Amino acid sequence: MKAPEFEGTTDLIVADNWLIDIQVILDFMGLTDHEKVLCACFALKKDARHWWRMVQMRRNVANMDWQEFVAEFSTMYYNGEILAVQQDEFTSFKQGSMSVVEAVKKFEQLARLCPELVPNEKEKVRRMMKMFRTDISKQVSAGSSPPTLVADCISRAMRAEYWINQDKEARVQIFKAKKEEKTMEKQLQPRQNQETNLKGQTSNSNQYSKQFGRNKRKGNAMGQGQQKNYPQKKNNRGNEGNNNNYPVCAQCGRKHLGVCRMGSNACYLCGKEGHYTRNCTSNSQNQNPQYQNRNTNRQLHAVQARIEGPSIVQGRLEAPEPQARIYAYTKGDAEAGTSNVVTGQISLATHDAIALFDSGATHSDFVV
Numbered sequence: 453m454k455a456p457e458f459e460g461t462t463d464l465i466v467a468d469n470w471l472i473d474i475q476v477i478l479d480f481m482g483l484t485d486h487e488k489v490l491c492a493c494f495a496l497k498k499d500a501r502h503w504w505r506m507v508q509m510r511r512n513v514a515n516m517d518w519q520e521f522v523a524e525f526s527t528m529y530y531n532g533e534i535l536a537v538q539q540d541e542f543t544s545f546k547q548g549s550m551s552v553v554e555a556v557k558k559f560e561q562l563a564r565l566c567p568e569l570v571p572n573e574k575e576k577v578r579r580m581m582k583m584f585r586t587d588i589s590k591q592v593s594a595g596s597s598p599p600t601l602v603a604d605c606i607s608r609a610m611r612a613e614y615w616i617n618q619d620k621e622a623r624v625q626i627f628k629a630k631k632e633e634k635t636m637e638k639q640l641q642p643r644q645n646q647e648t649n650l651k652g653q654t655s656n657s658n659q660y661s662k663q664f665g666r667n668k669r670k671g672n673a674m675g676q677g678q679q680k681n682y683p684q685k686k687n688n689r690g691n692e693g694n695n696n697n698y699p700v701c702a703q704c705g706r707k708h709l710g711v712c713r714m715g716s717n718a719c720y721l722c723g724k725e726g727h728y729t730r731n732c733t734s735n736s737q738n739q740n741p742q743y744q745n746r747n748t749n750r751q752l753h754a755v756q757a758r759i760e761g762p763s764i765v766q767g768r769l770e771a772p773e774p775q776a777r778i779y780a781y782t783k784g785d786a787e788a789g790t791s792n793v794v795t796g797q798i799s800l801a802t803h804d805a806i807a808l809f810d811s812g813a814t815h816s817d818f819v820v
Contacts, residue, residue, distance in 0.1 A: 460499030
């Protein structure tokens with residue numbers, strides 16, 4: 453069996469580990485105390501070998517036993533200043549970010565160098581509980597029976613650490629899920645804002661279209677003449693052709709020139725019988741001063757109506773004035789039994805006369 457080598461060090465833990473390992477092997481081999489010293493000296497290398505030569509020069513090692521060798525070794529590698537530093541480290545040692553296994557290993561190494569600080573099991577458990585993190589030590593000491601042995605204390609600490617880590621892992625997963633959810637919301641937010649803006653624009657457009665339609669209908673109903681200043685039509689019957697200057701006819705009581713055909717069956721335009729004014733195809737109307745200006749005005753109004761549309765007077769649409777008609781029905785039509793003809797008797801100059809009411813005429817007259 454090959455003994456572990458020792459090259460010398462200022463680390464007390466390394467020196468202590470070598471001393472423990474070599475002693476286990478020597479005990480297993482069943483050697484005497486002097487034989488243990490000879491085997492241990494054979495495992496010393498480099499700086500440790502130089503140290504052992506200084507010991508040989510200082511004292512006789514031929515009969516040195518194992519306890520004397522341990523004392524010389526401790527004097528060299530366990531000096532007081534280094535031990536004081538190790539004691540301070542042991543008393544202030546905390547688990548920190550280390551796991552329970554790593555913290556216990558470090559605690560045991562420091563405790564071996566300071567045996568006077570942990571003289572018994574109870575004191576060692578107390579210092580170990582103080583060394584653990586608060587969350588672990590609370591769970592270890594919880595319950596009616598706190599640990600009294602080092603092994604029980606370490607076992608409880610490992611179980612507490614496991615469940616604490618599980619809880620932390622669950623919280624980390626929840627945090628990651630929430631973070632991913634927020635990231636997705638941020639990525640979707642511009643698209644949702646764009647869709648909302650499009651919907652708002654569509655809604656505003658629809659509202660504008662509806663409002664525009666209502667305003668348009670309202671304008672049509674109330675009169676769009678406020679936007680276009682159409683000239684108001686005047687009654688052309690009394691002013692056509694400036695006939696105010698014409699003489700008053702003794703037969704019909706109206707102002708006109710030419711022969712009055714009131715009471716006759718002749719056409720007012722051409723003077724011929726057999727047809728009515730509305731069916732007259734003669735151009736003689738242009739020769740009759742009574743209707744020349746009137747027809748000219750009607751043609752002008754017809755052209756104006758085609759260009760500008762219907763006249764608007766005080767917000768109301770005014771339809772074009774229909775063409776005047778007279779003698780739409782005659783006595784012959786009445787005798788023929790036309791359903792739209794109304795006849796009757798009237799008193800005229802103390803004489804009874806048969807009257808024909810022409811419902812299609814626009815000017816009053818009668819036929820006898």
